[in-house]
Amino acid sequence: MADKPRLRIPETANKGDVIQIKTLVAHPMENGFRKDDNGKTIPRKIINKFVCTFGGKEVFRADLEPAIAANPYFEFTVKVDESGTFAFAWVDDDGTVTTAEQSITVT
Amino acid sequence: MSQMTRRGALLLGAGLTLTLIAVDQSAATPAEADAEIAKFTGGKTAESGKIAIDLPEIAENGNTVPLSIKVDSPMTADDYVSEIRVIAGGNPNPGVVGFHLTPMAGRAEVATRIRLNSTENVIVLAKTSGGKLFMDRRMVKVTVGGCGG
Numbered sequence: 129m130a131d132k133p134r135l136r137i138p139e140t141a142n143k144g145d146v147i148q149i150k151t152l153v154a155h156p157m158e159n160g161f162r163k164d165d166n167g168k169t170i171p172r173k174i175i176n177k178f179v180c181t182f183g184g185k186e187v188f189r190a191d192l193e194p195a196i197a198a199n200p201y202f203e204f205t206v207k208v209d210e211s212g213t214f215a216f217a218w219v220d221d222d223g224t225v226t227t228a229e230q231s232i233t234v235t
Numbered sequence: 236m237s238q239m240t241r242r243g244a245l246l247l248g249a250g251l252t253l254t255l256i257a258v259d260q261s262a263a264t265p266a267e268a269d270a271e272i273a274k275f276t277g278g279k280t281a282e283s284g285k286i287a288i289d290l291p292e293i294a295e296n297g298n299t300v301p302l303s304i305k306v307d308s309p310m311t312a313d314d315y316v317s318e319i320r321v322i323a324g325g326n327p328n329p330g331v332v333g334f335h336l337t338p339m340a341g342r343a344e345v346a347t348r349i350r351l352n353s354t355e356n357v358i359v360l361a362k363t364s365g366g367k368l369f370m371d372r373r374m375v376k377v378t379v380g381g382c383g384g
Contacts, residue, residue, distance in 0.1 A: 146341035159350065161327055162383030182339065189335040190347075195326050197299035197348040197381070204334075207310075207341030 130155045130175055130218040130226035140233045141208050149180065149188075152201045153218050153226060159194035175200055177219040183212040208234050268322050268329040268358065272370070275320045275360045281370035286359050288373045294351060297381030303346035306361045306369065310336075316343040318362040325355025327382055338364075350381035 136150040153175065160172025172194060180188040188204045200218070211234045218226045289303040308316045315338045321331040334345050343361070351357070354376045361369040 159382060185337075185339070186335075187337055187339045191333040191335075193330045193332060194328060195323055195331040195350045195382075197350050201346075201348050203303070203344075203346035204336075205340050205342045205344050207339055 130220060130224075133216065133218070133226060133228040135214075135216065135228055135230050137214060137230050137232060140235065143209055143234055144207065145234075146205050146207045147232070148203060148205050149214070150201070150203050151178075151180075151216060151228075152199060154199050155218070155220075157192075157194065157196055157198045157200065161194070173221050175218045175220055177217075178202060179217045179219075180204070180206075181215045182206060182208075183210075184215075208232060210234050265324060265329075268324040268356075271320075271322050271329045272358065272360065275318075275362070276368050276370075279368055281360060281368035283369070283371050285369040286361055286371040288357065288359050288371055289346075290357055290373045290375050293376040293378065295378045297351040297353075297377040297379055299348045299381070300351050300375065300377075301346070302349050302357065304344070304359055306343035308343045308361075308363065310338055310341055310343055312338045313364070315340070315364050316361050317364050319343070319345060320360040320362075321349065322358040322360070323349070323351055323355055324358065325351070325353045327352060331357075351375055351377045352380045352382040353377050 131154040134152045138147050141147050155175050158170055158173040162170050164170055174194055176192050178190040187206050213231045216228045285307045287305040294300040306316045316336050319334040322329050323331050331349050356372045356374050358372045
């Protein structure tokens with residue numbers, strides 16, 4: 129499962145600003161092509177979905193495939209018009225969901 | 236006469252090499268990648284020159300290659316990029332990632348880190364809210380592949 133989500137979001141912004149969000153989560157993103165020491169294929173286990181919402185509304189979503197590098201990293205932008213909370217969710221192949229939250233004050 | 240033949244042979248050799256390089260580049264998009272493109276475009280033609288793809292020219296480690304994408308779009312409620320799809324022609328699975336954007340993004344700019352198996356074309360497709368399609372591609376030389384196996 130995903131671990132230690134890290135977020136980089138400005139704490140404050142002016143109304144109408146386009147801010148940049150950077151996220152990183154610890155996960156091996158086992159791609160299902162690698163073999164272990166005995167030559168057996170290691171089964172696929174990846175984060176297959178990442179969602180960011182602001183005030184409950186989806187602002188960004190990614191469908192991940194095995195070609196996303198380990199410890200999935202994303203950068204994207206959001207235009208903020210009011211203060212609120214960003215919520216993030218990473219969904220694992222095994223169904224576990226890792227979440228994180230951070231608020232922004234918009235003046 | 237013999238001098239001419241030698242020069243001719245050299246020119247012919249150079250020409251052949253160039254042809255081989257050209258053929259090799261287009262061959263880097265196998266049938267599966269084309270199928271993946273067609274799935275996104277629905278068989279319609281996509282306009283080029285709207286997507287700026289930032290990738291290293293040479294990726295020493297195919298396990299983690301930084302990729303950033305900028306699509307030329309006003310990102311207003313009436314006209315925005317709703318979907319971006321990344322396809323790697325030389326990977327065992329051509330699909331890499333799909334991004335879903337909203338007008339709340341303000342700008343159509345995303346970045347991530349991807350795995351590349353070999354020297355290959357990375358294809359980026361974008362779809363706008365009005366149904367317009369864009370496509371651009373970048374060739375990346377990969378020193379050590381990132382798919383294991």
